[in-house]
Amino acid sequence: MWLLPVSIIVFTIVIAVPLSRYMATIMNGNYKAPRLLGWFEKRLDSGPQNWKQYTVALLIFNTVLFVYGYIVLSLQPLMPLNPRGLGMLAPSTIFNTVISFITNTNIQHYSGDVAFSNFSQMFFCIAMFFLSAAVGLCALTAIIRALRSDAHLGNFFVDMWRVGRHARTRDNGHNRQRATEAADHCRRSPCSFRTHEDDGHQRRWLLWHELGPSV
Numbered sequence: 295m296w297l298l299p300v301s302i303i304v305f306t307i308v309i310a311v312p313l314s315r316y317m318a319t320i321m322n323g324n325y326k327a328p329r330l331l332g333w334f335e336k337r338l339d340s341g342p343q344n345w346k347q348y349t350v351a352l353l354i355f356n357t358v359l360f361v362y363g364y365i366v367l368s369l370q371p372l373m374p375l376n377p378r379g380l381g382m383l384a385p386s387t388i389f390n391t392v393i394s395f396i397t398n399t400n401i402q403h404y405s406g407d408v409a410f411s412n413f414s415q416m417f418f419c420i421a422m423f424f425l426s427a428a429v430g431l432c433a434l435t436a437i438i439r440a441l442r443s444d445a446h447l448g449n450f451f452v453d454m455w456r457v458g459r460h461a462r463t464r465d466n467g468h469n470r471q472r473a474t475e476a477a478d479h480c481r482r483s484p485c486s487f488r489t490h491e492d493d494g495h496q497r498r499w500l501l502w503h504e505l506g507p508s509v
Contacts, residue, residue, distance in 0.1 A: 320460045321435045321453060331459065338455050342446035348436050351450035352429060356396050359425060363392035366418045367410075376411035383409060395422035398430055428457040 319325060327335060343351065366373075367388045371381050383391070387403055394401035395418075404410075410419065432453040439447050 320456050321448075323452075323456070327459075335452060335455055338451045339449055340451070341449065343449050345436070345440060345447055348447045348450050352433060355450065355454070356429060359396045359422070360392055363395060363418055363422060364388055367391065367414055370411050370414050373411065373413040375413035375416070378411070380409065380411045392422075395419075396426050396429075398426040424458075428454055431457050 326332075368382060368385075370376065370383075371379075382388075383404065390401065390403055432450055435453055436447040436450075
């Protein structure tokens with residue numbers, strides 16, 4: 295009964311120190327990057343930022359992500375890799391979906407494998423899975439620098455680059471695994487669908503036979 299929770303706590307404590315040292319090494323730039331990647335990192339470095347500059351840079355980046363995500367989902371019917379001819383979701387659903395992704399809250403008022411084309415999943419979902427978590431890690435890094443009274447909080451764009459090169463997302467791999475399992479299931483056996491009205495918009499939900507009424 296207690297083996298699993300105790301094991302999780304012990305394992306977390308054991309890996310905390312080496313993992314935190316590794317992350318600190320990366321985020322502080324104490325590594326030697328390959329020549330091309332090092333050149334690109336230097337081009338991104340516009341100099342140290344105070345907390346206001348760092349916050350503005352983060353908000354601008356998230357605003358760009360929002361516009362990008364909204365455009366991708368809105369143009370889904372016109373984009374390639376849409377063999378099922380899926381149409382556009384309701385504007386309010388697109389707004390909620392993009393906001394939930396860029397804030398890394400993953401609120402889903404849709405069934406991704408049913409409502410999203412291959413293009414939307416590749417260029418919206420997968421990109422947001424990583425970028426939203428990366429922004430959160432950069433914000434945490436800036437807070438830690440502020441708490442240890444650093445002269446500046448670093449540079450947001452350089453931090454994003456370092457996270458992109460070295461770090462991985464926290465729990466989004468599980469979401470991708472679930473999506474892959476659902477797609478595999480549909481290829482192996484027939485899937486049934488149901489529709490219902492919600493605020494005047496039809497939404498289709500994928501029912502897995504093995505889950506039955508729990509969906």
